[in-house]
Amino acid sequence: APRSKAARAARAAAHRAEVAAGAARRIVEERNHAYTFHTDNGFSFGEGWHVAAAAVLAGAAVQIEPGKAGTPQAEAFLRDAGLSDRLQAYRSRPRAMKQTTEIVARAFSADPSSAQRRLRAAFLGDAPIPxxxxxxxxxxxxxxxxxxxxxxxxxxxxxxxxxxxxxxxxxxxxxxxxxxxxxxxxxxxxxxxxxxxxxxxxxxxxxxxxxxxxxxxxxxxxxxxxxxxxxxxxxxxxxxxxxxxxxxxxxxxxxxxxxxxxxxxxxxxxxxxxxxxxxxxxxxxxxxxxxxxxxxxxxxxxxx
The missing domain is CATH 3.40.50.2000 (Glycogen Phosphorylase B;)
Incomplete structure (x- = not known):
């Protein structure tokens, strides 16, 4: 009986561990890896440059804040910059915005002329100034x-x-x-x-x-x-x-x-x-x- 009781306890512990591991996997799988492109007028307009640059230079995923006056303009800018494949549906708990400046810095440190050339092509395009x-x-x-x-x-x-x-x-x-x-x-x-x-x-x-x-x-x-x-x-x-x-x-x-x-x-x-x-x-x-x-x-x- 003691051995049977110990076996049941071991099976219960193993089950709990399996459940916990499954929950941890789901958290990782469901984690929101995107940076938010904010479109609320109360949020810093300039932060959008950081997010878009991180997407161009390092392939960062981007989600656009929905339902705001600036949402259509933000989406147009990102798509014109060739970032359609980096856009994902808006979800809660995105990545911290403060990481984007470091991402941009790494790309410029590796090859400043290439980084600047890529950003100019994405953000300005090749058409004459209207x-x-x-x-x-x-x-x-x-x-x-x-x-x-x-x-x-x-x-x-x-x-x-x-x-x-x-x-x-x-x-x-x-x-x-x-x-x-x-x-x-x-x-x-x-x-x-x-x-x-x-x-x-x-x-x-x-x-x-x-x-x-x-x-x-x-x-x-x-x-x-x-x-x-x-x-x-x-x-x-x-x-x-x-x-x-x-x-x-x-x-x-x-x-x-x-x-x-x-x-x-x-x-x-x-x-x-x-x-x-x-x-x-x-x-x-x-x-x-x-x-x-x-x-x-x-x-x-x-x-x-």
């Missing part, structure tokens, strides 16, 4: 009397968000950056959020909130927004971009726009791109940081 995009940029710069198209320009990004407001751009810093850009012989072009604390600095061009124009709100809105930066580069001498850490800068950075992002403390997540993505620099707001910005602007001004 006239509505090019015409909008040309008109706005002409109205602002931004000088000859060949005169080099620098984007100054403005951040004015409820999320982490201590990171927002201050008017004092914006004025200092504008002055540095002008002293380097470059034209400062403001972009990003609206300037809330004062008038547009003297000599600067105001292209803030450009994405709210109907030209950039169509089904192809994501590609159109990248074409905005590309046209500035091709036709108007865009030499680089400077601003507080904001994911909105990352799309242009991945397309090859030299970038200096400002941060109070080293950004653990985005530092993975420093030294990997060509021209991507982190500038911590510590003693002498404006001198470092000045040197960077001088290099952009002198570049062929």
């Amino acid at each position: 006239e509505p995009v090019a015409g909008w940029v040309d008109r706005r710069l002409a109205e602002a009397r931004a000088g000859e198209p060949c005169r080099k320009k620098v984007l100054l990004w403005i951040r004015a968000c409820v999320h982490h407001p201590h990171r927002n751009t201050t008017l004092a810093e914006l004025l200092e950056l504008t002055d540095l850009v002008r002293r380097a012989g470059l034209v400062p072009v403001l972009t990003g959020d609206a300037l809330r604390d004062g008038r547009v600095p003297e000599g600067a061009v105001d292209l803030t909130l450009f994405w709210k124009d109907p030209t950039f709100r169509q089904l192809d809105m994501r590609r159109a927004q990248l074409q905005f930066f590309e046209h500035l580069k091709r036709a108007h001498g865009l030499a680089g971009q400077v601003g507080v850490t904001t994911a909105g800068m990352d799309g242009p950075a991945l397309m090859g726009i030299p970038t200096m992002y400002l941060t109070d403390t080293p950004n653990v997540r985005m530092r993975a791109w420093v030294g990997a993505v060509p021209g991507y620099q982190e500038v911590a707001r510590e003693s002498g940081y404006l001198e470092r910005v000045r040197r960077g602007l001088s290099e952009w001004a002198a570049a062929p």
Whole structure:
């Protein structure tokens, strides 16, 4: 009897182990390996560049947040980028978004020119910049009397968000950056959020909130927004971009726009791109940081 009792206990333990193993296998099999392409206006628009880039460069699976105003535009962008086979149905418990920047960094570290070429082909395509995009940029710069198209320009990004407001751009810093850009012989072009604390600095061009124009709100809105930066580069001498850490800068950075992002403390997540993505620099707001910005602007001004 004791032996029979021990045998029954052993069989019960084996059964429990088998059930547990089966449950573990199901968890692994059912695990959601996709990254979410968020389409809610309350979520960072720029995170979409990270997710799409991870899909292009490393074959990451992507699921699109359904039922939002931006859902059709997100799907159109991903399909135009050749990622139809990487899309999967939306499910709960996706992968953590923060991994995408490291995935992109690994691809650039392995072969920066190939990574950039693949992303440009996917995100921009090979068609000419559409006239509505090019015409909008040309008109706005002409109205602002931004000088000859060949005169080099620098984007100054403005951040004015409820999320982490201590990171927002201050008017004092914006004025200092504008002055540095002008002293380097470059034209400062403001972009990003609206300037809330004062008038547009003297000599600067105001292209803030450009994405709210109907030209950039169509089904192809994501590609159109990248074409905005590309046209500035091709036709108007865009030499680089400077601003507080904001994911909105990352799309242009991945397309090859030299970038200096400002941060109070080293950004653990985005530092993975420093030294990997060509021209991507982190500038911590510590003693002498404006001198470092000045040197960077001088290099952009002198570049062929």
